[in-house]
Amino acid sequence: MQLQNFPTTGAAHATAPYSPTLQPVRHQRHVCESSTLSDVMALLRFDGRTGTSAQGQAFRHQRVRSGQSVFAMGQPFNGLYVVRSGSLKSVVTHDDGNDNVISFHMKGDLLGCDGVYKKHYGCETVALTDSEVIRLPADEFFSPTRRCDDMEHMLYWAISREITREQASYTVSHAPRSEVRVARFLLQQSECFAAMGCSPRRFTLTMTRRDIGNYLSVTLETVSRALSLLNHLGIIEISNRDVTLLDADALRAYEG
Amino acid sequence: MQLQNFPTTGAAHATAPYSPTLQPVRHQRHVCESSTLSDVMALLRFDGRTGTSAQGQAFRHQRVRSGQSVFAMGQPFNGLYVVRSGSLKSVVTHDDGNDNVISFHMKGDLLGCDGVYKKHYGCETVALTDSEVIRLPADEFFSPTRRCDDMEHMLYWAISREITREQASYTVSHAPRSEVRVARFLLQQSECFAAMGCSPRRFTLTMTRRDIGNYLSVTLETVSRALSLLNHLGIIEISNRDVTLLDADALRAYEG
DNA sequence: CGCCCAATTGATAGTTGTCAATACACGTGG
DNA sequence: CCACGTGTATTGACAACTATCAATTGGGCG
Numbered sequence: 310m311q312l313q314n315f316p317t318t319g320a321a322h323a324t325a326p327y328s329p330t331l332q333p334v335r336h337q338r339h340v341c342e343s344s345t346l347s348d349v350m351a352l353l354r355f356d357g358r359t360g361t362s363a364q365g366q367a368f369r370h371q372r373v374r375s376g377q378s379v380f381a382m383g384q385p386f387n388g389l390y391v392v393r394s395g396s397l398k399s400v401v402t403h404d405d406g407n408d409n410v411i412s413f414h415m416k417g418d419l420l421g422c423d424g425v426y427k428k429h430y431g432c433e434t435v436a437l438t439d440s441e442v443i444r445l446p447a448d449e450f451f452s453p454t455r456r457c458d459d460m461e462h463m464l465y466w467a468i469s470r471e472i473t474r475e476q477a478s479y480t481v482s483h484a485p486r487s488e489v490r491v492a493r494f495l496l497q498q499s500e501c502f503a504a505m506g507c508s509p510r511r512f513t514l515t516m517t518r519r520d521i522g523n524y525l526s527v528t529l530e531t532v533s534r535a536l537s538l539l540n541h542l543g544i545i546e547i548s549n550r551d552v553t554l555l556d557a558d559a560l561r562a563y564e565g
Numbered sequence: 566m567q568l569q570n571f572p573t574t575g576a577a578h579a580t581a582p583y584s585p586t587l588q589p590v591r592h593q594r595h596v597c598e599s600s601t602l603s604d605v606m607a608l609l610r611f612d613g614r615t616g617t618s619a620q621g622q623a624f625r626h627q628r629v630r631s632g633q634s635v636f637a638m639g640q641p642f643n644g645l646y647v648v649r650s651g652s653l654k655s656v657v658t659h660d661d662g663n664d665n666v667i668s669f670h671m672k673g674d675l676l677g678c679d680g681v682y683k684k685h686y687g688c689e690t691v692a693l694t695d696s697e698v699i700r701l702p703a704d705e706f707f708s709p710t711r712r713c714d715d716m717e718h719m720l721y722w723a724i725s726r727e728i729t730r731e732q733a734s735y736t737v738s739h740a741p742r743s744e745v746r747v748a749r750f751l752l753q754q755s756e757c758f759a760a761m762g763c764s765p766r767r768f769t770l771t772m773t774r775r776d777i778g779n780y781l782s783v784t785l786e787t788v789s790r791a792l793s794l795l796n797h798l799g800i801i802e803i804s805n806r807d808v809t810l811l812d813a814d815a816l817r818a819y820e821g
Numbered sequence: 822c823g824c825c826c827a828a829t830t831g832a833t834a835g836t837t838g839t840c841a842a843t844a845c846a847c848g849t850g851g
Numbered sequence: 852c853c854a855c856g857t858g859t860a861t862t863g864a865c866a867a868c869t870a871t872c873a874a875t876t877g878g879g880c881g
Contacts, residue, residue: 401732405820411735423732425725431732461717465706468724469681475731476657476679476687479667483738483782485838487869518828526739526782528870533829549828549878564661741870743837774860784838789861805846805860 343367386424395440396515410524491535514550599623629692642680651696652771666780747791770806
């Protein structure tokens, strides 16, 4: 459906701020910085020893504007991506037109893990805010001639981490009551911000109520009501997308 | 909660009355057969070329009786497991005592993928029927001295496949209506059986209504009602755990 | 400033969960 | 071999929750 790089049909970002239809990319400035393998390891929070091979290699950064996608569903697999900054969501679209938000991503997350298997991306990952990602080219770690280096261990580890995350998400989106789902979602977000070095107590949601609802498998109205309720209970304070967790323990203990 | 190795404590099997024999597990004695890397590749349906290294290696088979677990949640990671026969479920247990069935497994599936990340298994995998698994020891593919062989590519690929599966499961368990979830669950099971070379039209469910409901995030009564409805509609025929898909297309098209 | 979409809130209908009773299947023990 | 017990599965009635429809407010961006 659309591409992630380069020059474009100029039309750009105007039409639908929150739509599933993705926009072409606005012309990006060619100031692409780059990272070394060590940088990437640090970003992923991988604590393995620094490798000897592929050490001098530079991975270019790539900007993705809000609403743009890093890769589209079904697109040929061309590598994994590490989030350097910003916020994104992964969406699976079905034959019938419905779609599911399966995860949200932040700094340090690995994108495109499902592409390794079928050589095509199984979902579309869209930026919720202007973001920066680092591509780890597929041929770097799938070339038959490539050396056996630390990048490989790192990717094993990171892919496994993504599985762990999906399992954690399962808990969130399968809570019996909608308010509990929303409560756990907020805690999940809080932890993500904490892992990024931001405040786990005060943060700004990057996604719409609709996205949250889609992710939690409830309607956007239900999300709104749940947030209002938690607000009235004094457990959180919420204004639009700005959240303050007034009582994180109460939020954790909340079971309806 | 349970052990993964036999010589069993004799009792073991007693608690699981329903053991629809998926496949004829003839009484195996304590001879543990073993598989080569090529065998494992074939089991996983990995179509890569056969490697040169680690080729002579033998992976021992391991029996798991119905109700026993292959590994427990939180247990130190000691390798990945490939299902050779039988049927299993993976369960995450929470602090509050609640648990979630996050997936069902059959022949050719890879177990324990979430253990790579934290060096501990993130879930417990329990046999629903007497099963056989093959352990791929952790040190085989994480040893710093190990050669870069095909096993590595295979595991990448297989772990990625598990992620794809989890995403597919998302679709199933997040359908808006319960009957649609059940319908999709049956189709999912059908495909699993087909992939195993069994009939996709007639098969026997290996799990309880409670397990299905837990997996789909609905109550067991709702599962039962949904199955009864599909039965009355003439789309399926179900008696206890024996299912016949009378009209698979109608099942696919079913949206309530 | 004005438009478009996001978000909140209310009223109502529909689906699902809960509680309960019964029938059924399987393994055990007489 | 059959009766029995335990846990599974089905079905009903009712309460509770959530989706839907609708109207309004508020925020962001051109």
